[in-house]
Structures are given as C-alpha cells and as structure tokens.
Amino acid sequence: MKRILLVDDSRTVRSVCRDMLASHDMEIVEAENGAIALEIVRSQPPFDSVLLDWNMPVMNGITFLETLMKEPLEKRPVVIMCSTENDMAHITQAIKAGASEYIMKPFDESVLEDKLHGTGVL
Numbered sequence: 001m002k003r004i005l006l007v008d009d010s011r012t013v014r015s016v017c018r019d020m021l022a023s024h025d026m027e028i029v030e031a032e033n034g035a036i037a038l039e040i041v042r043s044q045p046p047f048d049s050v051l052l053d054w055n056m057p058v059m060n061g062i063t064f065l066e067t068l069m070k071e072p073l074e075k076r077p078v079v080i081m082c083s084t085e086n087d088m089a090h091i092t093q094a095i096k097a098g099a100s101e102y103i104m105k106p107f108d109e110s111v112l113e114d115k116l117h118g119t120g121v122l
C-alpha cells in the first residue's frame with residue numbers, strides 16, 4: 001500500500017486532501033508543520049510521497065524539504081509542493097530544493113491525481 005504524508009498547518013486542507021485521496025488504496029499520515037513531518041519520516045518510514053505546504057509555523061515547507069533531501073533515507077519520498085505562493089521564484093526554489101512537482105492552491109482532485117500519476121506515485 002502506498003503511504004502519503006500530508007503536511008499542512010490547515011486542518012481543513014489536510015481533511016480536503018484526505019477526501020480527495022479516499023478512493024485510492026493508500027495510507028495517509030498527517031503532520032501540521034515541517035518539524036513534526038520530519039519526525040514522522042524519520043520514525044515511520046518509508047513514504048512514497050509528501051504533499052507539502054509552504055507556509056507553516058515552527059518549520060516551513062522549504063526548510064523541511066531542504067532537510068529531507070539530506071536525510072539518510074533508504075527510500076526518498078516524491079515531494080509535491082502545494083502552495084498559494086504561485087510566482088516563478090517560489091516554484092523554482094522548490095524544484096531546486098528537490099520538489100518533483102508544484103501545485104498551486106486551491107486545487108482539485110483531478111490536478112492532484114494528475115501530479116501523483118505524473119510522478120509515479122499512483
């Protein structure tokens with residue numbers, strides 16, 4: 001079963017994402033900031049994908065991503081950045097840091113499924 005980590009400080013966004021993925025046979029784990037997400041990827045590996053918000057308290061998405069890429073993980077999850085920051089500078093920064101895809105918020109189920117298919121997660 002595929003395992004996805006939803007990282008977003010908005011409980012509503014996490015819940016909406018969970019609903020979008022409900023028709024797929026996957027385990028979904030949630031984290032409300034990058035620091036908690038990092039603990040989870042270290043203590044409960046492996047994850048196939050991380051859906052990652054940018055703006056979060058404690059540790060934001062880009063810091064999480066940069067840290068994740070340096071982690072000695074056996075399997076590195078595919079990171080899909082999901083953000084309201086939709087200018088080219090943010091997108092480029094995320095891709096350079098190791099994100100495989102970038103989704104602009106708000107997004108719907110078909111966009112999310114497209115990106116998950118495109119990156120081989122689904």
Ligand SMILES: [Mg+2]
Pocket residue numbers: 008009010053054055056
């Ligand atoms: Mg946020």
